[in-house]
Amino acid sequence: MMKSKIIFRNIYNKFTKFSCEKGIKFYPFYDGSYHNISIRCFTKKIEDNVIEELKKRGLINALTSSDIINRVKNQTTIYCGVDPTAPSLHLGNLLTLIGLLHFNVRGHRTIALIGGATGSIGDPSGRNTERQPLSFSMIEKNANAIDNQIRKIFINGKKYALRRGFKIRDELDVIILNNLKWFQKMSALELLNDIGRYARVGTMMARDSVKLRMENTGGISFTEFSYQLLQAYDFWHLHHYHQCQIQLGGSDQWGNITAGIDLIHKKKTDSIKTTTESLETTENTNAFGITIPLLLTSTGEKFGKSAGNAIWLDDKMTSPYEFYQYFMKLADADVEKYLRMFTILSMEEIDQIVKTHMKSPEERKGQEKLASEITEFVHGVAGLQKAQLATRVLFGDSLENIRGHDLIEAFLHDSQRLTPIHRNEIVNRTIDRVAVAAGACKSRNEANKLIKVGGLYLNNQRVIEPHHKVIEGDLLDGAVCVIRTGKSNYHLIQVID
Template identity: 50%
Template sequence: MSFSFLLPFTISRPSGNARRISRLVRRQLHSQSKTVIQELDERGFIAALTSPKLKKHVESPTTIYAGVDPSASSLHVGNLLPLLGLLHFQAKGHQSICLIGGATGSIGDPSGRSTERKSLSPEDLAINVKGITDQVHRFFRTGSAYLEKRGVDLKGKGKEVDMGVKVVDNYEWTKDLSLLDFLRGPGKLSRVGVMLARDSVKNRLTSDSGISYTEFTYQLLQAYDFSHLWNTYGCRIQMGGSDQWGNIVSGIDLIKRSQAQSHDTPIQEDEEVEAYGMTIPLLTTSSGEKFGKSAGNAVWLDEARTSPAEFYQFFLRTTDEDVSKYLKLFTFLSIEQIDKVMAEHETSKSARIPQKLLAAEVTELVHGPSGLHKALLATSILYPTKPDLSSLHRTLKSQDVLAAFEGDSRFHKLPFSEIIGIPISKLCVIYGLCKSRGEASKLISQGSLFVNDRKINDPRDEIVRSNLVDGRVAILRVGVKKHLIFYVE
């Protein structure tokens, strides 16, 4: 009997390759007055550290990792904080590793959940792992360009060394370990009493659904990940959300026990090894809602799921109570710059300057300058400064609409024959602006449905060529947030 996802369990001193990595000249910020821990702490990025010695440890180049769960083929804005944390470390001259849970993702982390995750098929899991791998690489490419544009030296002192993020999949080192090897390795070195004391386990044990043996052993697999990276890449730090504290401590404990075993010395419970953990606060809005949802839907980093324009609008809608905190967490603007912007905001809140700055910075960081350009262009089209759209109708060019929205889920490029003769109320349902003809008719009766600059007064009204902007464009709008864009070929 064997598991097909685990490698033989061995931990020894860091390999020669890992030692060489630690000696490489890392990329540095212009100012080295603050360590990365000081910088992150000042921004409200740190919930807890497993040891105060980590503050001293990061004064020299080190390696850190954070894991992401491949539950979908794209990450969402809730995943941005660990990615930004890795980018901060990278910018300060350290090595960042992003671990994708191709193995652990097939099991599911019980942390923060009241029920067991739905299992993914191997095919779906492979698609998700590839999608996220590509996305992480893209994030660090755009992130590097973002930092260089803002004067951060990412090349080191005269050394052309590529110290980009490493993306690894734990399936690669866990796929071949047999059940007996797993039990003789991390199983033998782990204590059930400690495992039962983890909050993620205790909460599930008292719930109606209970916890499966598979989920119970999840913390051992994550601990094994840390020990593998510690040994193979010289990785000394694991970063995760506050709900990952128990899993992180499990990894440190496994490393400590394996080192004692390999040196044939008694385990000293109070002995510290050079392995550390840091947690990020679980982010909520000022109203107590979980960060990362827009109208109940996830805000994805994949522009095919959430367009740069929608992404920009999500951050633009940040409340005054949250915007200062988000500027510190999601941008690389200095604290001094942020304080200055917030002071200006107090004198003119209607201008929403910090919200516009936040939206622009994060959109460029994730989608690059071209994505930001599309977002700003789309915003100028959908949210003109004047209260009506008459001026837009006169000046807007169809090519601008095509450039701003092509690829956006709200954008439909189609021949005029597909919409001619069809009531606008029916088009709203066909293309997802409304759930039913009844809802569309109600919006029309309330005066809430517009096509370009024209209020629709009759559910039987149709789109006619004379009302198209620049002879090609029809923008259907419900209120101020819901849009449907037709580009007529």
């Protein structure tokens, strides 16, 4: 057995060294006995250096080594991870997914790792308090939802990139994995032996995520203290079994990423020692980390559900319209920065958009382009069309040529604006009664006061007659009508039979 293992290690090291020198990728596959070994080799040069591109866009906070710039000249594998602590990802997660997309559209392999195991522990990075634990059933439910969400986003992202001139290879679809697959089989003794013995408590204590918590009166639990070990093992597992060489994460993940690189180096060194190989081959660890800037609010707070300011990527939690409007409301000073970070438009296109925008900033052309690009990436063309339709309706445009069913679809999950009401409570009823039924007014008296001052609208047309009755002709496609009070309080009535 030991002889077979040494033979395999010799082959592995020789091909590793050759691949690094010649820019060739190889993949060893073997069964547990090391008796059956097969190796695939191919060369894939990448013309467009993704690291340089990310730097131009302000998407790099730090690199663990400048050697990564040369490494990405050839095809490699990169991953980013997310813990399923909510049923949806949010805008704060989107930058890492966009980072993955930049690698993917340039010919690199990409992995999205869902933390089905680590999600039950809780990452202390960037937090002042310990997370409330979730049940395993809730974590599993969230993990399945996020799995589907990532798949959908990358399907949309692939189409989005194709429409912008990128040539996408079908075999380079994002790979989605769940770390529960390897951790659920690991005993406490295996964890201590395979991971714990390579960790040094002093190093772990020195990480920012731990130091900040130790300064608080509540301190940090052993559970959260150990989180960095599990994320480190994730990187080692993906490096060992999926030839993953790069981990991408937010700037608050620096300590966890470097812990993974340390573990990869130490386990490889240890493995080489046990097979009596030369330690010079540890040069080929080839594990790197990239951190991207954290997305902060205008007050400097981190985006996320715990901060209470999350913009969700799930259209049932944040509608495409609300998502679109978030970017439409951006300050002019942020337009160029966000166009660089959140889109894959060329730098030349972005420069031209910014120049056009600054000539007439009141027209908000820059925000409109930004909102369109990001909404299409996350929600697809159909989602963008819903957002644009909703914007037309809610900003006072004529409802002429708008189909009622399209309007309902645009607001389908917006329970604050869309109210289903039975037809006999709408048709041939006075507008003041309908306004109360829709929740636009608290009373008929309030509705009539608004009519007198010109503040009540039906389908964006001012209501003049207090006794006006809603008729079938007021219903778009016999299915929906729009009540507005004041300048911006909209209520849509979905007419049901």
